[in-house]
Amino acid sequence: MKTLIIGGGVVGLSLAYGLTKRNEDVVVVCGSDEDYNASRGNFGLIWSQGKGLGCPEYSQWTQKSISLWPSFAEELAKLTGIDVELSLDGGMEYFTNKHEMEDFIESLHKVKKSNSDSQTYKYLNHEQLKLCVPEIGPKVLGATFMPGDGHVNPLQLLTALREGVRLGGAKIFNGSRVKRVYRSGDLYNAQLDDNKELSASRVIIAAGLGSADLAPMMGFKGTVVPQQGQLLITEKLPQFLKYPSGTIRQVNDGGIQIGGSTLDRGLDNKECIKTVSELASHAVDVFPCLEEVNLLRSWACLRVMTEDGFPIYQESKTNPGAFFITCHSGITLAAIHSVLLTEWIVGSERSPDLSMFSEERFNV
Amino acid sequence: MFERININENQVDKLSFTFDGKVVSAYQGDTVAAALLGAGYKCFRETPVLGLNRNPYCMMGSCYDCLVSIGGRNVQSCMVECEQGMVVERVSHTKLTGIRPHEVS
Numbered sequence: 001m002k003t004l005i006i007g008g009g010v011v012g013l014s015l016a017y018g019l020t021k022r023n024e025d026v027v028v029v030c031g032s033d034e035d036y037n038a039s040r041g042n043f044g045l046i047w048s049q050g051k052g053l054g055c056p057e058y059s060q061w062t063q064k065s066i067s068l069w070p071s072f073a074e075e076l077a078k079l080t081g082i083d084v085e086l087s088l089d090g091g092m093e094y095f096t097n098k099h100e101m102e103d104f105i106e107s108l109h110k111v112k113k114s115n116s117d118s119q120t121y122k123y124l125n126h127e128q129l130k131l132c133v134p135e136i137g138p139k140v141l142g143a144t145f146m147p148g149d150g151h152v153n154p155l156q157l158l159t160a161l162r163e164g165v166r167l168g169g170a171k172i173f174n175g176s177r178v179k180r181v182y183r184s185g186d187l188y189n190a191q192l193d194d195n196k197e198l199s200a201s202r203v204i205i206a207a208g209l210g211s212a213d214l215a216p217m218m219g220f221k222g223t224v225v226p227q228q229g230q231l232l233i234t235e236k237l238p239q240f241l242k243y244p245s246g247t248i249r250q251v252n253d254g255g256i257q258i259g260g261s262t263l264d265r266g267l268d269n270k271e272c273i274k275t276v277s278e279l280a281s282h283a284v285d286v287f288p289c290l291e292e293v294n295l296l297r298s299w300a301c302l303r304v305m306t307e308d309g310f311p312i313y314q315e316s317k318t319n320p321g322a323f324f325i326t327c328h329s330g331i332t333l334a335a336i337h338s339v340l341l342t343e344w345i346v347g348s349e350r351s352p353d354l355s356m357f358s359e360e361r362f363n364v
Numbered sequence: 365m366f367e368r369i370n371i372n373e374n375q376v377d378k379l380s381f382t383f384d385g386k387v388v389s390a391y392q393g394d395t396v397a398a399a400l401l402g403a404g405y406k407c408f409r410e411t412p413v414l415g416l417n418r419n420p421y422c423m424m425g426s427c428y429d430c431l432v433s434i435g436g437r438n439v440q441s442c443m444v445e446c447e448q449g450m451v452v453e454r455v456s457h458t459k460l461t462g463i464r465p466h467e468v469s
Binding site for chain 2: 294296
């Protein structure tokens with residue numbers, strides 16, 4: 001069966017990769033460099049800490065994906081020769097504000113209670129933390145640590161997935177926007193901006209923020225919400241940060257990446273000095289040694305959020321074979337998307353129950 | 365390795381600065397990178413993670429390979445004009461940040 005995937009980011013390509021591994025015929029339409037491209041601007045975390053409050057299935061799904069990541073990364077490296085720089089040594093969240101810390105610990109406690117399979121977080125006070133991360137500053141009250149969390153080089157991942165999909169025999173159309181997607185008989189057709197038409201018996205809409213326009217054409221609600229995050233990167237330093245955090249991590253070639261801002265700015269993807277300086281000053285509070293370090297670049301990118309923050313995996317009721325797939329955590333979930341979500345798409349006997357992630361949960 | 369072209373020694377102002385404690389002579393208008401290359405330096409710094417030798421590559425502010433430390437900050441030596449008595453040091457991240465690198469696996 002031929003599958004047309006609209007969206008050449010990490011989410012669309014993880015599915016394309018899973019499908020080509022099953023010897024399916026796959027065509028991917030990848031938008032242009034001017035699109036919002038969350039896959040090119042993200043922070044690269046593989047993260048369970050703090051996720052799944054109010055949805056234990058999401059916590060389990062996340063945990064399962066993290067457990068699949070080592071073999072996923074190894075398989076990609078073997079196939080493509082590209083090292084995605086995976087490291088899963090555990091993740092820290094550093095706190096300089098008492099209320100934020102208490103609220104966060106309470107949410108970790110609730111997630112753990114609702115999903116006993118999840119990793120057990122540890123709370124470290126300043127003194128305990130100082131023993132394993134001696135570089136922390138006096139303003140750090142403590143940290144929560146989640147074993148098994150980590151990070152990856154998101155650009156290497158995108159490159160490896162593209163290469164893996166290409167080697168798997170899929171065709172990728174680059175720089176092509178889908179203007180319209182429609183059904184004619186048993187086929188789904190996509191009209192590209194150069195008026196070229198592609199058709200397949202299965203269509204997966206995984207176009208990030210672009211899904212807002214495309215998913216309703218197939219009868220989905222298609223609500224995706226942009227949330228702006230800004231990121232900074234410093235000059236390269238010797239490797240000293242073993243554990244990434246939600247706001248500070250050291251990339252493989254030595255730069256310190258700083259991020260974690262959340263702003264509701266609609267589709268505005270420009271960074272601003274105020275946020276850049278807030279992010280930098282938080283990073284210096286946590287690691288005073290960064291004060292004299294040069295900042296090289298800053299940028300903003302738009303997260304692709306759903307209304308409740310959990311993924312949407314939906315097959316159309318009226319257009320069987322048409323799927324709408326979206327999530328915030330495309331990096332963390334890349335491993336499971338390439339395996340279990342792919343099984344669900346093709347409807348194999350190993351297909352998981354994903355009814356929790358149906359779009360119908362938003363119908364009140 | 366590098367030599368100056370078509371220059372009338374009598375028409376330029378000369379100055380000197382130090383790199384890692386050693387005196388380097390330069391002409392007014394030289395960038396620090398040009399002066400160091402002219403003085404025969406073949407390695408400006410070592411990369412922070414793998415410790416590989418680095419020299420200027422682009423000479424136009426783009427590649428960051430020519431980093432040196434001036435006044436306690438890491439700067440691109442190709443973007444800084446030499447000044448008389450300037451103290452230029454090799455980049456030392458350990459000194460700069462107090463970082464104790466853990467072993468790179």
